Amino acid sequence: MKSLKFQTRLIIGFSIILFFSFTIGITSFVLVKNIGNSTEAIYKHPFTVSNSVKDINIGINAIHRSMKDVVLANNTEQLHQSINLVNQYDKEIKNAFSLVSERFLGDKKIVNDTYKTYTKWKKIRNEVIYLKSNGNDIEAANITRDKGAVHVNLLFQKTKILTDFAQSKADEFRLESLKNSKNSRFILLLIISIILPLSTISAFIISKSISQPIHEFIQDLRMLYQKEGISENNIHDKSEQEILTETIFELKQAYGELKDFNTELDNKIDIRTRELKVAKEKAEESEQLKSAFLANMSHEIRTPLNSILGFSEFLKKEDIPKLKKDLYLNLIQSGGQRLLTIISDIVDISKIDAGQFNLCYETCQLNKLIDDLFNQFSITNTNNRVSFSTNKFFSDENSYISTDTTRLSQVLSNLIENAQKFTRKGEIELRYELTNNQLLFQVKDTGIGIKEEYHEHIFARFRQNEHDKSIVQSGTGLGLSIAKGIVDLFGGEIGVESEINHGATFFFSIPYLPTTASSLKEPEENNDLLLQRAGKTILVAEDEPSNFIYINDLLNRYNFNVLHAKNGQEAVDIINKKTNVDLILMDIKMPVMNGLIATQEIRKINKTIPVIAQTAYAMADDKRRAMEAGCNDYLSKPISSKMFSQIIHKHLTETYHN
Incomplete structure (x- = not known):
């Protein structure tokens, strides 16, 4: 040992200690891995499978309850809500079956057999829904009570087999884990009992062999401390081994910290570099989209403004021919x-971004909607080389459905306008069919087509097909994005199939909710009835002169007495004077006092007078706030004369009868 250098002695000593440490580490790693494998097996099979089967049972119960609600539904809205719940739970059950099939350690045929049983039940449910939708309530109820209930009990029996198997596996894994844990403790205790004495002996031999060099090192260190003016007490009461250990430990710790710091710094630099690169790319793309959108908006707004302002200027001349x-x-x-x-x-x-875009279901004759769109676009078509055609699945008498007519028409209009924009010659076809209880709509054109790499982004906002720069692409770039948002609200899917120079087919699906013609409400004509209310006094709270002139002219057509308040405070003052007012038209955004506060003040004075909010705000929340303030109804600007007359008649009639 004396013939060995100090460095070699340290290497030997550290090698022995590292060997022992490595032995413990490898042993611990193997044992922990065994326990980890057992734990992972418990999680992947018994825990996950049991929970998933539990979710399946809960979903089956929920669907069974919802199918009873389907049978008991009194109207189309209740039926639609119950069907939506069934579809929602159906998706959750399918996800749970997928997880069970992936994690199940037994015979997969058991899982497949259970899922086939569930699939057969779905056919029974679809039969019940079909019968209920066609008015066969008694037959639908009988199937639910008899065949449906039997199938549910059969499903619970089969899922119990899955649960029992998972529980059995859990017990098996638990016993294996206990065994591994017991063996691990024994092996670790045995290794530690051997390594500790060996480490102690090795440390004693090494420390003794290097005590003299360390002593000389300490003497030199003391002389160094004295030269540097450091008190000798810092090392005087410490042993050689303590000083050496502390010195080595501090050096190793400092080196490790420096290395960790460098590694961490390198990682942060790499992460930040990648983040900056991604942010730069996103910023550049966002800037390009924003610039393109702003340029497009400027063009789209200035074009109609040019005609409005230009032709308004012409109308000031007195010698313009009537034509x-x-x-x-x-x-x-x-x-x-x-x-x-x-x-x-x-x-x-x-509205879509704010989650305030809602659907309003009503009875709609689908074929009439298709015909109206066909007539509209045929009349406005200025390209005689492009023809329009339709292909309808139902006959007229069987085409009544429950849907949001306005939003469905908006989606179809956006798709037709998009096809019209990129079709120079050929045909644009609008068609629909019924498949898997879903209405599938298609708008097919013979236009320039869309490159495959654009398919993924075609429904993103502000995106337009950039294949052919020779085509002037008017529009906001929001039409397809809005269409996708509406289809998502319907619970459907939207997509496109296209090849460059071979046209495009845009398609989307929505749930099929059949109804009857008797549910369709025909609008009433109120003009004659309005004349019967002539002589009534209406207070118009409106700060914008042009808006007041328009409303005043509308009211004067029916011989109403009109009072004008230029802000909310004036409206409150008029009511305070006990003026005989039969109805109030209240603008929301006004100076001095806004319409909401004015309505609240008026309600303190008069709780019965009808107050109709009229505002340019268009969010759903605005209508709610107006109603909470005390308004009876809501008119959104721009106000059409037809809607205006209907609202006025409605509330003056209610006041008259009261």
Whole structure:
């Protein structure tokens, strides 16, 4: 030992200690791995399978209850809600079956057999839904009580087999884990009892062999401390081994910390570099989309504004022929409608983002909706090389469904307008069919087509097909994005199939909810009835002069007495004076006092007078706030004369009868 260098002695000593440590580490790793494998097996099979089977049983119970609700549904809305619950639980059960099939350690035929039983039950449910939808309530109830109930009990029996198998596996894994744990403790105790004495002996021999060199090192260290003016007490009362151990430990610790710091710093630099690269790419893409969108919005808004302002200037002249005057008025109205469409697109996408885009189900004759769209686009089509056609699945008398007619028409219009924009010649076909209790709509064109790499992004907002720059692409770039948002609300799916220069087919599906023609409500004409309310006094709270002039002219057509308040405070003052007012039209955004506060103040004075909110705000929350403030109804600007007359008649009639 004396012939060995100090460095060699340390290497030998550290090698022995490292060998012992490595032995313990490898042994511990193997034992812990065995326990970990057992634990993982418990999780992957008994725990996951049991929970998934539990979820399946809960879902089966929930579907069984919902099918009873389907049978007991009194109207289309209740039926639709119950069917949606069934479909929701059906998806959850399918996910649970998928997890059971993946993790089940027994014979997969058991799982497949259970799932086939569940699939057969789904056919029974679909039969019940079909019978209920077609008015066969008694037959639907009988199937649910008899064949459906028997199938549910059979499902529970089969899922119990899965649960029992999982429990058996859990007991098996538990016994194996206990055995591994017991063996691990014994092996570790045995190794430690051997290694500790060997380490002690090795440490004693090594420390003795290097005590003299360490002593000389300490003497040199003391001389160094004295030269540096450091008190000798820092090392005087410590042993050689303590000083050496502390020195080595501090050096190793400092080196390890420095290494860890460098590694951490390198990792942070790499992560930050990647983040900056991704952020830069996103920022560049966002900037490009924003610039393109702003440029497009500027063009889309300025184009109708140009016609509105230009033709309005022409109308100031007194010598304009009537035909030209009518043409100018039509162009101004068309430009205003185009501006309203742009604003509506932006509002709709904002509603979708805010989660305030709701569907309003009503009875709709689907074939009539298709025919109306066909007539609309056939009339407005300016390209005689493009023809429109339709293909309808149902006969007219069987095409009544429950849906949001406005939103369904909006989706189809957006898809047809998109096809019209990129089709130079050929045909645009609108068709629908019934498949798997879903209505599948298709808009097929013979246009320029869409490159495959654009398919993934075609429904993203502000995205437009950039294949052919020679085609002027008008529009906000939001139409397809809005269409996707509406289809998602319907619970359907939307997609596109296209090849470049071979046209495109946009398709989407929505749930099929059949109904009857008797549920369809025909709108009433109120103009004659409005004349019967002539002489009534209406207070118009409106700060914008042009809006008041328009409303005043509408009311004067029916010989109403009109009072004008320029802000909410004036409206409250008029009511405070006990003025005989039969109805109030209340603008929401006004100076001095807004319409909501004014309505609250009026309700303190008069709780019965009808108050109709009229506002340019378009969010669902705005209507709720108006109703909470005390308003009886809500008119959204721009106000159409037809809707205006219907609302006025409704509330004056209610006041008259009261």
